[in-house]
Structures are given as structure tokens and as C-alpha cells.
């Protein structure tokens with residue numbers, strides 16, 4: 001469509017800016033054509049039809065203009081969506097100003113009066129915010145702001161308020177108080193923080209009658225839903241405001257957002273360019289199970305493996321992804337012990353592949369797995385991305401616990417599908433993980449599969465096999481070859497498969513008392529390290545997650561009691577990551593922060609002590625407890641415990657670990673020089689500069705999981721033998737982890753651990769007493 005066809009639909013000034021300077025557009029994109037041809041109605045306020053004020057409209061002879069409606073705009077990237085909503089937004093604002101001025105004149109009984117018009121326009125534009133555009137990033141906000149300015153090129157007084165991070169709030173508030181509030185463009189965090197902190201800002205924003213949410217799918221994937229909801233609650237109420245949602249894709253979280261934010265009769269403008277191809281992962285059959293309790297986890301996994309062995313006799317290859325290396329190790333131990341309950345029985349081969357192994361070991365395991373032709377093999381892998389060629393073809397993917405992200409989940413399934421097989425994928429979650437399913441995996445065609453239904457199905461398949469084993473494993477070699485089964489290479493099922501399947505619960509009961517408590521507690525701590533930072537994605541509060549993991553340790557691993565973790569241990573695992581509803585300003589960095597809480601000295605006396613106690617995990621450095629898991633909390637957040645990798649399989653060293661390493665180096669140097677070390681928590685780099693310390697030589701910087709001179713000489717607790725990441729657990733009665741016992745330190749990638757000769761015991765205090773106080777430095 002020619003841009004000139006917009007003539008008459010827009011105000012002259014905006015039209016001139018589009019076809020002339022500065023836009024110089026000759027043609028409109030498809031999306032722009034769809035949206036802009038709906039002008040002027042689409043820019044009108046909601047509710048009643050509008051009587052045109054000019055030309056034939058007077059006297060009601062011309063058709064009324066349609067009232068504005070909510071809009072959902074689904075557009076492929078670069079479809080010109082910004083201009084498609086900016087033009088109606090600018091028109092909306094200009095019309096609102098005109099309407100206010102006309103009403104002011106009418107109230108004064110005037111037909112025209114330049115002074116009244118000017119005064120009314122001034123009051124309106126400085127008191128009422130017009131259009132609010134919220135976008136996930138500062139860069140996009142800048143881009144949108146610039147496009148708005150281009151569009152209002154011929155309206156010299158028009159102003160855009162930019163409210164993204166990186167500029168002092170004070171400056172933003174000064175501009176807000178002094179300037180016009182025609183269009184507000186900003187990021188959700190900053191806008192919400194100003195709304196909650198600045199009354200005058202909130203007052204102006206409450207009058208905004210158009211809210212545009214740009215790139216909403218991205219905002220939701222960044223966990224900004226709460227901020228968007230909060231902003232929507234501050235601007236004009238739904239019946240008086242137009243809400244526009246722009247998105248590049250329509251996934252489940254976005255649908256939920258549309259349902260809660262838009263009126264039922266919203267308009268949809270869709271331009272996805274070339275029709276989206278069906279993605280490979282969409283072709284994979286996907287099921288999810290939310291377990292009634294942790295007790296059901298392992299029996300359910302066994303049944304899933306059994307199901308696959310029965311569904312693909314002689315060909316079964318199952319990959320199980322777990323949340324971290326320690327879980328992969330622990331579950332391999334469990335599953336080996338429960339193998340008798342599988343159709344393939346003890347002949348089922350188990351492999352484990354995780355960040356606790358060296359690169360060479362990982363390669364060896366992957367190769368052995370690829371070459372396994374038994375038709376009864378299971379690979380347990382931690383939550384770092386595996387490349388497709390590493391695991392070749394397989395018949396089933398079982399994801400235990402949430403995946404690192406929805407992209408990682410998709411990539412795994414896609415790669416499997418690319419290989420020409422169409423495996424089934426099963427996602428097995430505990431009940432407190434269900435938020436991830438709803439919020440992060442909304443677009444996956446996951447079907448429910450209950451524990452009971454699976455059990456029934458497996459038992460039916462087993463009975464069918466027992467009734468006629470020759471139908472599944474024919475004696476006829478020619479037939480076997482025809483079916484792709486090479487005689488002698490695959491494992492046949494021996495004896496009564498039904499009996500085996502039913503034995504899983506009994507075997508599990510017998511196994512639990514034999515499991516090593518220390519290994520379980522360590523796995524428990526690594527799970528805390530994995531899940532606590534994911535509270536946002538799980539849409540669960542951190543204490544709920546902690547309780548869930550504790551229960552898991554008791555129910556699934558058979559601990560007599562829920563394991564103990566001290567508040568300080570939790571704090572160092574990220575329980576208080578410094579993020580608050582004050583948008584990233586760490587409590588400790590805030591000038592208003594007082595140790596013990598700002599409420600100290602107010603309120604009811606008898607509650608004060610309790611509040612301080614409850615708040616202790618958020619405050620200063622307390623001591624760890626002797627009953628805490630053995631290693632330092634930071635260890636459980638690091639690579640050896642299965643910290644995430646990117647999609648290319650590169651292991652990521654998280655920022656916090658890097659920072660901790662820096663801090664440890666500085667502390668060690670200061671200690672050596674006899675300087676105090678207690679005040680370094682908040683800003684280690686500043687502290688380093690303040691004493692002009694030379695940087696520590698590289699070899700002296702303590703690295704997590706590596707032997708460090710500071711650790712030398714610690715004795716193991718009496719009778720404690722334990723599993724180290726990448727090393728061997730020699731204490732899980734008769735069931736060692738499969739990891740090799742020696743690892744070449746030179747091959748270790750940055751941040752990985754090496755096995756220790758001797759297990760590390762509690763830290764020694766300087767006075768020689770044995771305690772875990774003071775953390776791991």
C-alpha cells in the first residue's frame with residue numbers, strides 16, 4: 001500500500017512527517033497497512049462512538065467514528081510494528097488534547113479563544129500522561145523514543161519522557177515535573193519503581209489512557225509479568241484505557257496475559273511474514289507428570305524406562321536429564337540397584353555423563369553410549385547441554401526436574417527429531433515445580449501422564465510380552481534382521497517381565513536404608529543451589545522451594561529426617577540474592593538499609609526480636625552451622641554441581657562465582673598483609689583499590705573445587721566417606737558412582753573440580769577448634 005493512501009486518516013502534521021521529512025516512507029509494510037487503515041477509529045478513546053468535529057460530520061450526517069478497542073499485534077521481527085502502533089498512539093494523544101481543549105471552551109461558553117485554548121492544553125499536557133509504552137530493554141526504549149520523535153517532527157511542543165535504567169531517577173523526575181507528558185517510553189522495572197516511589201509520577205500516570213506493551217513475549221520470558229501487571233494497575237482503569245499488546249510470538253504465557261489484560265472484543269493484527277514452519281520439537285510426542293510426592297519419583301522413572309524397553313524391544317535407548325551432576329550420579333546409583341525391575345533386568349547398561357567428569361571422560365562415555373547396541377541402555381546426563389552428536393539416536397528423553405530453560409528443552413527435542421527418530425519425551429516434575437510448566441513451557445504440546453496410568457500401561461505391555469515373547473523377539477534370524485535387530489547384539493528379556501515390573505516398589509524399599517546419607521545431603525545441597533536462583537522461573541517463593549527440596553531428600557532418598565540447612569547457608573546459596581522489589585538495588589547497597597531492618601525501633605516491642613531473627617538471612621554474614629552440608633555453599637552453585645551451559649554446550653561460570661573468587665583472592669592477600677578483612681563484602685574491588693594491593697598471582701587465586709593451599713590439612717570427619725564431584729563415591733554400600741577415581745587436573749576446564757584424595761572435613765578455626773564457622777575462605 002502506498003503511504004499516500006493514509007491521507008485523510010491522520011492529522012496533517014503526522015501525515016507530512018511520514019511521507020515527507022523525516023520518515024520519507026513511500027510504501028507501508030503489511031502490518032502497517034492492516035493497522036493504519038483502521039484509523040482514525042482505532043485512535044479514539046474506548047467506549048462511545050465519536051462524532052467527527054470537522055467537515056461533513058457536523059450535524060451527525062457523516063458516519064460516527066468507531067470507538068477505540070484493545071489490540072493484539074502479532075508481528076514477525078522487522079515488520080514495522082513500532083511505527084504501526086506509534087502512529088495511532090500519537091494520534092490518540094493529539095486527539096485527547098484537542099478534546100480536552102474543546103471541552104474547556106465549551107465549559108466557558110466560548111467558541112474560540114486562543115488564551116483559554118493554550119491554558120487548557122498546558123494544564124492537560126503537563127498534568128495527564130498520554131500514552132505509556134513499556135518495552136523490555138533500554139535499547140528498545142531508545143529506539144521507540146526516537147521513532148516517536150520522528151513521527152511528531154511537526155509538533156514542536158510534543159515531548160517524550162524516557163524512563164529506562166542508566167539515568168538517575170532524579171533527572172527523570174525533574175524532566176517529568178517540568179515537561180509535557182505526551183508519550184512515556186520506558187522499561188517495566190524503572191516505570192514501576194517510579195510509580196511506587198514518586199507520588200506525583202503516579203498521579204500523572206493514573207490518567208494515561210493508552211498503554212502499549214512492546215515485545216511482550218520477551219518481557220514475559222524475562223520474568224517481567226509482575227511489573228507489567230503493576231503498571232497496568234496504576235494507569236487509567238481498563239474500561240477507560242486502550243491496551244495494545246505487541247509480540248513476535250503467541251505462546252501460552254502471552255495468551256494468559258492477553259486474557260487478563262484485554263477486553264474480550266480486542267482486535268487482532270497478525271503479520272508473521274512467511275508462515276511459520278512446523279518446528280522439529282513440535283513433532284516429538286511430549287508428556288508431563290506431576291508426581292504426588294518425592295516417593296513416587298524413582299518408581300515412576302523405572303516404569304518409564306520399562307515402558308520404553310517394552311515399546312522398543314531390542315532398540316531402547318533412554319536419555320535421562322537431571323538437574324545437576326550430583327543428581328545424575330545419585331540416580332545412576334539408584335537405577336542400577338533397581339535394574340532388576342526393568343524388562344532388560346540387570347543387563348540394562350547405565351551411563352552417566354555430567355560436568356563432574358573431565359572432557360576426555362565425557363567423550364569416552366558418549367562414545368560407549370553411542371556404540372551400545374544392547375537395546376537396553378540408559379544415559380543419565382546432568383543439566384548441561386549435550387550436542388546431538390554426543391548422544392546420537394535415542395528412543396526416549398526423560399527430563400527429571402525442570403530443564404535449564406525452555407530453549408534448552410526445545411533444542412534437545414529438536415536435535416533428537418533431526419536424527420530421523422521420533423522419540424517420546426517425558427517431563428517428570430515434583431508438585432512445587434509446576435509453575436515452570438505453566439509459565440515457561442506453555443508452547444510445548446505436553447500431554448499429562450499420571451503415575452497410575454503409566455503403571456497400568458506398563459503392566460499391560462508386560463503381560464502382552466509374557467503371553468507371547470516370540471512375537472517380540474522372534475527366533476527367526478532373518479526376521480530379526482529384517483526388523484533391524486542384529487542377533488546376539490541386543491538383550492532379550494528373560495523370565496516373567498510382569499513379575500519384574502511389579503517388584504520395583506519392593507526393591508526400592510530395600511534399597512533406601514543402604515543409601516549413603518552424606519551423598520544424599522550433598523545432592524540435596526546441590527539441588528538447592530540449582531533451584532533457589534530459579535524461583536522466578538518456577539513462580540514459587542524461595543522458602544517453598546527449600547521446603548520442597550527438603551521433602552524430596554526425605555521422601556525420595558529415604559532420609560529419616562528432612563536435612564538441615566542454616567539460614568546463613570541458604571543466604572550464601574542465593575536465598576537473598578540482593579534483588580528486591582526495589583529492582584536490583586541490593587539491600588546492603590541501599591543507603592537506607594540498617595542492619596536488623598528499617599523497622600527496628602518502631603512497632604510492638606515484643607515482636608522486635610523475632611523480626612530481627614527472621615530477617616537474619618538477609619543481613620550480615622552469620623556463621624554456618626556444623627550440621628550444614630559439608631562443602632561451602634558457593635560450591636553447590638558452581639560447575640561441578642551441574643551449573644548450566646549455553647546451547648552450544650559451553651559451561652558457564654556464573655558471575656557470582658567469579659566475584660566470590662575475586663573476593664577470596666583479596667581476602668587472602670589482605671590476611672597475609674595483616675589488614676582487616678571484615679568490611680569487604682559489599683564491594684571487593686573498591687576494597688582492593690583502597691589499599692593498593694597488587695593483584696594476586698594467578699596461581700594463587702583460589703578456584704572453586706580445586707585444591708587450594710588454604711584447604712590443606714583438613715581432616716575428614718570421623719567415619720565419613722563421601723562422594724566428590726567427578727570422583728568416586730566409595731560409601732554407597734556396594735554401589736559406587738560410575739565416575740573414574742582419578743582425573744587429570746590439567747584437563748579440567750575453568751571452574752571444574754577435581755577429585756580429592758581425602759575428603760574434606762569441617763574447617764578449623766584459628767584457635768584450633770573444629771567448626772564450620774566463617775565460611776569457606
Ligand SMILES: Nc1ncnc2c1ncn2[C@@H]1O[C@H](COP(=O)(O)OP(=O)(O)OP(=O)(O)O)[C@@H](O)[C@H]1O
Pocket residue numbers: 025026027028029032075076077078079080081082083084248
Ligand atoms: N513502511 C516502511 N518502509 C520502509 N522502512 C520501514 C517502514 N516501516 C518501518 N521501517 C523501518 O524498518 C525497520 C524496522 O522497523 P521496526 O523497528 O518498526 O520493526 P519492528 O517490527 O518493530 O521490529 P522488531 O519487533 O523486530 O523490533 C526500522 O528501521 C524502520 O525505520
